[in-house]
Amino acid sequence: MSALPKVPTRLRRVAVPVVWFLVVVVVLAPLTQTDEARNLGIPAVVNRAQLRILTTIAMFVVMASAWNIIGGLAGYASFGNVGFFGLGAYTTAMLVDRDRGGLPFAIGLLAAPILPMLFAAGIGSVLLRLRGHYFAIATLGTSIALGEVIKNIDFFGGSTGLFPPILPKADLVFFYLMLAVAALAIVSNWLILRSRFGYGLIAIRENEHAAEVIGIDTTRYKVRAFVTAAALTGLAGGVFAQWTSFVSQDNVFPISYNVEMILMAIIGGAGTVFGPVIGAVGLEALIQVLAGGGSAAAATQVGLGVLLAITVVFLPRGVIDFFGGRSKLSLRAIRASLRETSA
Amino acid sequence: MSLVLQQIVLGFLTGGVYVAVGIGFSLVWGLLNIVNLAHGAFIVLGAYLTWFLFSKFGLDPFLSLPLDAALLFAVGYLIQRGLINWVIRAPVFFTLLLTFGLNLALVNGVLLLFSADFRSVTPSYAGSGIELGEVRVPLIRLATLAVAVLMAALVALVLNRTRLGAAILAVAANRDAAQLVGVDLRHAYALTFAIGAACAGVAGGLLSTVQAINPTAGEPYTLQAFVVVILGGLGRVSATVVGGLAFGLIEVFGQAAPGLGAGYANAIAFAILVVVLAVRPSGLLGRAQ
Numbered sequence: 001m002s003a004l005p006k007v008p009t010r011l012r013r014v015a016v017p018v019v020w021f022l023v024v025v026v027v028l029a030p031l032t033q034t035d036e037a038r039n040l041g042i043p044a045v046v047n048r049a050q051l052r053i054l055t056t057i058a059m060f061v062v063m064a065s066a067w068n069i070i071g072g073l074a075g076y077a078s079f080g081n082v083g084f085f086g087l088g089a090y091t092t093a094m095l096v097d098r099d100r101g102g103l104p105f106a107i108g109l110l111a112a113p114i115l116p117m118l119f120a121a122g123i124g125s126v127l128l129r130l131r132g133h134y135f136a137i138a139t140l141g142t143s144i145a146l147g148e149v150i151k152n153i154d155f156f157g158g159s160t161g162l163f164p165p166i167l168p169k170a171d172l173v174f175f176y177l178m179l180a181v182a183a184l185a186i187v188s189n190w191l192i193l194r195s196r197f198g199y200g201l202i203a204i205r206e207n208e209h210a211a212e213v214i215g216i217d218t219t220r221y222k223v224r225a226f227v228t229a230a231a232l233t234g235l236a237g238g239v240f241a242q243w244t245s246f247v248s249q250d251n252v253f254p255i256s257y258n259v260e261m262i263l264m265a266i267i268g269g270a271g272t273v274f275g276p277v278i279g280a281v282g283l284e285a286l287i288q289v290l291a292g293g294g295s296a297a298a299a300t301q302v303g304l305g306v307l308l309a310i311t312v313v314f315l316p317r318g319v320i321d322f323f324g325g326r327s328k329l330s331l332r333a334i335r336a337s338l339r340e341t342s343a
Numbered sequence: 344m345s346l347v348l349q350q351i352v353l354g355f356l357t358g359g360v361y362v363a364v365g366i367g368f369s370l371v372w373g374l375l376n377i378v379n380l381a382h383g384a385f386i387v388l389g390a391y392l393t394w395f396l397f398s399k400f401g402l403d404p405f406l407s408l409p410l411d412a413a414l415l416f417a418v419g420y421l422i423q424r425g426l427i428n429w430v431i432r433a434p435v436f437f438t439l440l441l442t443f444g445l446n447l448a449l450v451n452g453v454l455l456l457f458s459a460d461f462r463s464v465t466p467s468y469a470g471s472g473i474e475l476g477e478v479r480v481p482l483i484r485l486a487t488l489a490v491a492v493l494m495a496a497l498v499a500l501v502l503n504r505t506r507l508g509a510a511i512l513a514v515a516a517n518r519d520a521a522q523l524v525g526v527d528l529r530h531a532y533a534l535t536f537a538i539g540a541a542c543a544g545v546a547g548g549l550l551s552t553v554q555a556i557n558p559t560a561g562e563p564y565t566l567q568a569f570v571v572v573i574l575g576g577l578g579r580v581s582a583t584v585v586g587g588l589a590f591g592l593i594e595v596f597g598q599a600a601p602g603l604g605a606g607y608a609n610a611i612a613f614a615i616l617v618v619v620l621a622v623r624p625s626g627l628l629g630r631a632q
Contacts, residue, residue, distance in 0.1 A: 075436075077436045077439065126617070126621065127617075130620060132434075132435040132436070133372075133378040133435055133439065134620065136378070136436075136439055137378065137566070137569050137616075138613075138616065138617065138620065140566070141566060141569075141570075141609070141612070141613035141616055141617075142613060142617070144566070144609050144613065145609050145610040145612075145613040145614070148606065148607065148608075148609050148610045149607070149610050151606070152604075152606045152607060259443060259447070262440065263440075266440065298451040298454045298455050299451070299455060301447050301448075301450075301451035301454075302447070302448045302451045302452055302455070304444070304447055304448075305443075305444040305445060305446065305447030305448030305449070305451065306444065306448050307444070308440060308441070308443065308444030308447065309426060309441050309444035309445055309448070312430060312437050312440045312441040312444065313426060313429045313430055313441065338429055340432070340433075341429065341430045341431065341432045341433035341437070342428055342429045342430070342431065342432065343428040343429075343431045343432070343528050343529045343532055
């Protein structure tokens with residue numbers, strides 16, 4: 001894992017404008033769907049299905065970036081972040097549900113991060129004392145148990161789930177909403193990496209005892225990182241709840257989301273600002289291209305599993321590392337990394 | 344009274360599967376420091392082999408257990424030798440992700456081959472049981488428990504009484520020293536993982552006799568194996584046996600408690616996990632660290 005790598009100037013001169021251009025295109029293209037654009041004679045360049053894919057990609061950018069704060073920076077591999085997503089989704093769904101909260105979506109969305117943050121603070125102060133495997137499995141178990149308990153309580157919709165009302169013009173609204181949350185997640189990472197807080201987290205990742213010795217309140221830092229990740233993930237859950245108009249345990253507590261967010265962060269480059277973004281965009285685009293119904297979905301999962309295994313073995317520092325000075329995409333670099341870790 | 348007695352018996356019998364599931368997991372974790380998230384996939388592979396042999400050739404499920412062990416031994420050896428050995432000295436996180444990837448690939452591979460349909464293995468003696476006074480003991484459950492305890496004893500025997508076991512324990516205790524006295528590290532790691540996988544294969548075979556299986560049937564058992572190992576304590580085969588039986592009892596009584604039910608199985612398991620980690624991190628029988 002590395003801090004933000006320095007991109008060589010020659011590559012930077014070409015890559016940065018291209019990336020910005022693509023970002024602007026993706027941000028503006030969906031506007032061609034509106035009635036105004038149609039009246040002006042501008043053809044729609046993205047259809048609704050593509051818009052949904054873009055929204056999903058933005059959602060995973062949020063989740064991978066949020067995971068990066070606790071997993072990539074602090075080095076605590078949380079397998080329970082999907083619990084925050086589910087809590088946020090259920091909060092919004094309960095508040096906007098006609099028979100329960102009956103509140104407008106804006107309020108439901110603003111409330112979405114609150115419960116995840118409280119939950120993260122509560123379980124964080126206990127679970128963040130565990131290290132390594134213990135932390136990973138304890139967080140995994142907590143999120144599974146949370147989903148199971150919610151499913152068993154009829155007030156929360158039971159096994160049927162909740163159905164938030166469908167909003168007009170939903171696709172476009174939710175795309176920009178999710179994009180805004182994604183931007184918030186990226187900016188949060190960027191700010192944290194440049195702050196005392198961020199340096200503290202990296203110190204914890206590299207050597208927790210040493211970090212404590214130099215005066216970092218490690219427990220407080222870790223809990224803060226966990227709570228920040230929970231807030232962002234919960235917000236994405238809130239948007240998701242209203243967007244899909246269907247919230248159930250299977251839908252908003254899937255362990256596969258948690259695996260995907262970790263995979264994205266690792267493949268892109270955990271501990272960096274843009275690594276998780278690159279990973280999320282690349283991997284989710286790949287999944288969407290490959291995914292079909294039925295057996296194609298299973299084949300996709302096989303591919304994902306193999307991809308995960310290969311990445312872990314051959315590219316432990318992620319794709320973004322190859323754009324930096326640290327290692328190059330060469331057999332020699334891979335062999336050197338394998339020598340460090342192999343039996 | 345007889346109801347409580349029946350519950351206790353059921354708890355122990357349920358624990359049999361957990362013992363079987365826990366042994367391989369505990370071995371790999373304790374000796375290789377790998378939390379094998381593909382453990383559930385190994386269980387599923389064993390279960391499907393038993394089902395396949397039973398439904399195609401009418402082979403008795405308990406007779407196919409050695410074949411389950413052999414298949415998974417080979418699979419485990421190859422996976423450790425070909426993949427995990429490359430990252431064995433990397434931070435724990437990497438083996439966690441690697442085995443998660445393997446799990447995903449294996450489970451969905453089984454899904455592609457055999458579809459998501461539930462399969463069951465129903466030998467002629469499936470429903471029979473022994474009546475002991477007012478307590479009924481299902482025969483298959485009893486056999487499951489017996490095989491699990493036998494397997495635990497066998498693993499303990501191999502570890503403590505053979506040269507192979509000595510080599511495996513030596514590598515776990517101090518890899519450099521073990522290498523100096525001539526132990527082939529890569530081979531020893533691979534054998535350890537292979538034994539763990541073979542245990543998972545047997546556990547899968549046993550599982551297919553007590554419940555209907557599908558490709559994702561193994562996943563909850565990875566988590567439960569983790570809880571069993573924490574509950575008993577890491578580092579000893581006997582601790583896993585105690586952990587597995589205790590977990591079976593807790594599950595049976597937990598689900599019978601008012602207001603709870605089978606729907607809370609995971610919640611109960613993880614509540615136990617968090618309590619044990621908070622109160623007694625070394626487990627019931629584990630050595631203090």
